[in-house]
Amino acid sequence: MAPAPSDSAGERRRDAAATRKRLLEAARDLFAERGYEAATVRDIAARAGVNQALLFRYFGSKRKLLAEVVAQGGLERLRTTPPEQLFETALRSMLSQSAPGADRTLEVYLRSIGRGDEAAGALLGLGQEYQSALASLSGAEDGALRADLAMAWLLGIGLMRTVVAREPLAGAEPDAVCRLVLDAVDRLWTAPPRGPDGAGL
Amino acid sequence: MAPAPSDSAGERRRDAAATRKRLLEAARDLFAERGYEAATVRDIAARAGVNQALLFRYFGSKRKLLAEVVAQGGLERLRTTPPEQLFETALRSMLSQSAPGADRTLEVYLRSIGRGDEAAGALLGLGQEYQSALASLSGAEDGALRADLAMAWLLGIGLMRTVVAREPLAGAEPDAVCRLVLDAVDRLWTAPPRGPDGAGL
DNA sequence: CGCTGGTGTAAGCAGCTGCTTACAACGCTA
DNA sequence: TAGCGTTGTAAGCAGCTGCTTACACCAGCG
Numbered sequence: 001m002a003p004a005p006s007d008s009a010g011e012r013r014r015d016a017a018a019t020r021k022r023l024l025e026a027a028r029d030l031f032a033e034r035g036y037e038a039a040t041v042r043d044i045a046a047r048a049g050v051n052q053a054l055l056f057r058y059f060g061s062k063r064k065l066l067a068e069v070v071a072q073g074g075l076e077r078l079r080t081t082p083p084e085q086l087f088e089t090a091l092r093s094m095l096s097q098s099a100p101g102a103d104r105t106l107e108v109y110l111r112s113i114g115r116g117d118e119a120a121g122a123l124l125g126l127g128q129e130y131q132s133a134l135a136s137l138s139g140a141e142d143g144a145l146r147a148d149l150a151m152a153w154l155l156g157i158g159l160m161r162t163v164v165a166r167e168p169l170a171g172a173e174p175d176a177v178c179r180l181v182l183d184a185v186d187r188l189w190t191a192p193p194r195g196p197d198g199a200g201l
Numbered sequence: 202m203a204p205a206p207s208d209s210a211g212e213r214r215r216d217a218a219a220t221r222k223r224l225l226e227a228a229r230d231l232f233a234e235r236g237y238e239a240a241t242v243r244d245i246a247a248r249a250g251v252n253q254a255l256l257f258r259y260f261g262s263k264r265k266l267l268a269e270v271v272a273q274g275g276l277e278r279l280r281t282t283p284p285e286q287l288f289e290t291a292l293r294s295m296l297s298q299s300a301p302g303a304d305r306t307l308e309v310y311l312r313s314i315g316r317g318d319e320a321a322g323a324l325l326g327l328g329q330e331y332q333s334a335l336a337s338l339s340g341a342e343d344g345a346l347r348a349d350l351a352m353a354w355l356l357g358i359g360l361m362r363t364v365v366a367r368e369p370l371a372g373a374e375p376d377a378v379c380r381l382v383l384d385a386v387d388r389l390w391t392a393p394p395r396g397p398d399g400a401g402l
Numbered sequence: 403c404g405c406t407g408g409t410g411t412a413a414g415c416a417g418c419t420g421c422t423t424a425c426a427a428c429g430c431t432a
Numbered sequence: 433t434a435g436c437g438t439t440g441t442a443a444g445c446a447g448c449t450g451c452t453t454a455c456a457c458c459a460g461c462g
Contacts, residue, residue, distance in 0.1 A: 014428060014439050037238070041420060051441050056421060113364050127367055142377065148361060148370035149381060153350075156357025160349060163314050166328060169349035176343065180350060184389040191384045215409050215458065242450060252411050257451060403462100410457070419448070428439070 020058045022048040028069045032104040035111030036066055066112075070105060083133040087150055088182060090130070094158045095174035110158050127151060140193040150185055157181070221259045223249040229270045233305035236312035237267055267309075271327055274306040279327075284334045288351055289383060291331075295359045296375035311359045328352065341394040351386055358382070 026047035030039035041062055045052035059065040081089050094106070109126070134147035157177070161170050169177070227248035231240035242263050246253035260266040282290050295307055310327065335348035358378070361367045370378070 016439065019439080040418085042418095052420090053422080053442090054440070057439090062420065113360065127361075127365065131367070142369075142381075145369045145373055145377065146381060148367055148373075149354075149358065149378070149385075151367075152357035152361040152370065153354045154357065155360055156353035156355070157350065159314060159356055159360070160353040164325070164328065166325075166332070166349055166352075168343075168346045169353065172346055172349075176346065177350070180343075180347060180389060180392060183392045184385040187388040188381060188385040191381060217409065220409080241448085243448095253450090254412090254452080255410070258409090263450065405462080406460090408457105408459085411455085413453085413455100415450105415452070417449080420446100422445070423443085424441105425443100426439105426441075428437105430435105430437090432433100432435080 016058075019048070019050055019054060023050065023055055023058060023065070024069060024072065027065050028072075028104055028108070031066065031069060032107035032111065036108070037112070066108075069108065083136050086130070086133050087137075087154070087185060088178065090154055091157070091178060091181060092174055094154060095161070095177055106158065107162060110155070110162060138189045140191075142193060146188055150188060153181065153185070217259075220249070220251055220255060224251065224256055224259060224266070225270060225273065228266050229274060229305055229309070232267065232270060233308035233312065237309070238313070267313075270309065271306055274304050274309075278304050278306075279330050279334065284337050287331070287334050288338075288355070288386060289379065291355055292358070292379060292382060293375055295355060296362070296378055307355070307359060308363065311356050312364070314356075339390045341392075343394055347389055351389060354382065354386070 023044065027039070027044045030044050030047060033039070041052050041055050044065075045055050055062075055065065059068060130151050131144060131147045134150055135143040137143070138146045140146065157169070160166050164170075224245065228240070228245045231245050231248060234240070242253050242256050245266075246256050256263075256266065260269060278290065278294075279287070291307060294304055306327065331352055332345055332348045335351055336344035338344070339347045341347065358370070362371050365371075
């Protein structure tokens with residue numbers, strides 16, 4: 001009789017790789033739910049079902065654990081989406097509820113930027129790629145600024161929906177939000193670069 | 202020689218009202234710079250130049266101190282600014298970050314929403330008032346949603362400027378940003394409520 | 403003068419944080 | 433079976449947090 005290999009497959013009772021993976025998943029979820037600072041190493045270890053000392057054995061520090069979570073998330077969608085569809089795709093991704101297997105990296109970013117120094121570095125890298133792609137949409141010389149403004153809207157909408165949970169934005173239908181936002185953003189891309197001669201603001 | 206009544210006026214050496222005010226100002230600045238959680242009561246008391254026990258004597262708790270900061274700063278501008286100027290006023294306030302006497306409530310807001318549960322209660326009410334004021338700008342039935350989207354943009358711009366510090370947004374001139382944003386937001390207020398083909402205003 | 407009450411301070415509380423250490427349990431190999 | 437490195441755990445560290453307590457100071461008043 002086998003002692004107690006729980007159920008099927010080659011499940012070992014002492015499996016370093018599996019424990020590491022469970023810690024990584026628990027950290028990913030807790031960072032996304034509460035943000036980096038509010039997710040404690042004790043909570044992460046508890047959700048993974050292991051002792052917190054293992055977290056430091058496998059990852060060294062909480063900061064390195066975050067780095068690994070972020071590195072694992074990646075930015076594949078960004079690289080596989082043509083620029084003219086990028087804003088709407090990202091917006092709809094932001095508007096759809098977090099699916100169980102979805103990429104939660106953006107949530108981690110969103111919840112962790114309250115204090116700049118910890119996660120903002122990683123955000124800068126991601127934002128740089130978005131900026132480059134979106135800047136090409138406007139022929140104006142200040143295309144990068146317009147891209148920044150569009151990204152700022154994206155971030156703000158995510159903040160209001162997932163963190164502040166303000167109604168009616170939080171519960172609005174993605175299509176309704178998309179229609180309003182895309183219409184205004186279209187104006188953002190196409191507005192004349194300088195002031196329309198003597199236009200009174 | 203007089204002992205040390207500092208300088209002019211009726212400055213008392215033990216002035217409860219003045220101490221309270223200094224604590225309030227120190228808290229407002231530190232909350233705006235670091236966010237609610239990262240600004241400790243010891244830091245606030247130190248910046249005010251008093252003992253931290255006074256903070257609890259005058260305000261009861263850190264949480265109530267935040268409530269008073271928000272109530273004092275944000276609502277004043279909200280009530281003295283007509284709705285049609287509110288968005289631009291708030292946007293310009295967000296774009297000029299460190300004016301000495303400026304209203305920093307929005308900075309407090311955006312730095313403190315990372316962790317929802319602590320500061321959210323005091324800040325949600327402020328957002329509610331902004332939403333009500335801005336919702337009146339659009340005659341459409343989804344005016345509240347449009348107001349949420351405008352506030353999301355405001356927050357996102359502040360986030361990108363002060364926290365992420367992304368260029369060219371962080372260093373852009375307020376006038377240039379205002380022109381682009383206000384132009385697009387005007388479209389947000391006036392876009393037809395349903396599909397562009399349906400009810401054509 | 404002594405008394406009283408408002409103002410300010412130093413010290414300390416329990417609880418939490420990230421992180422470390424000493425040690426037990428396990429399972430592979432000889 | 434005996435040895436031994438790997439995997440896991442309990443306990444504890446220093447440092448920080450919001451908050452409290454005990455007490456010194458100072459001004460006004462009898």
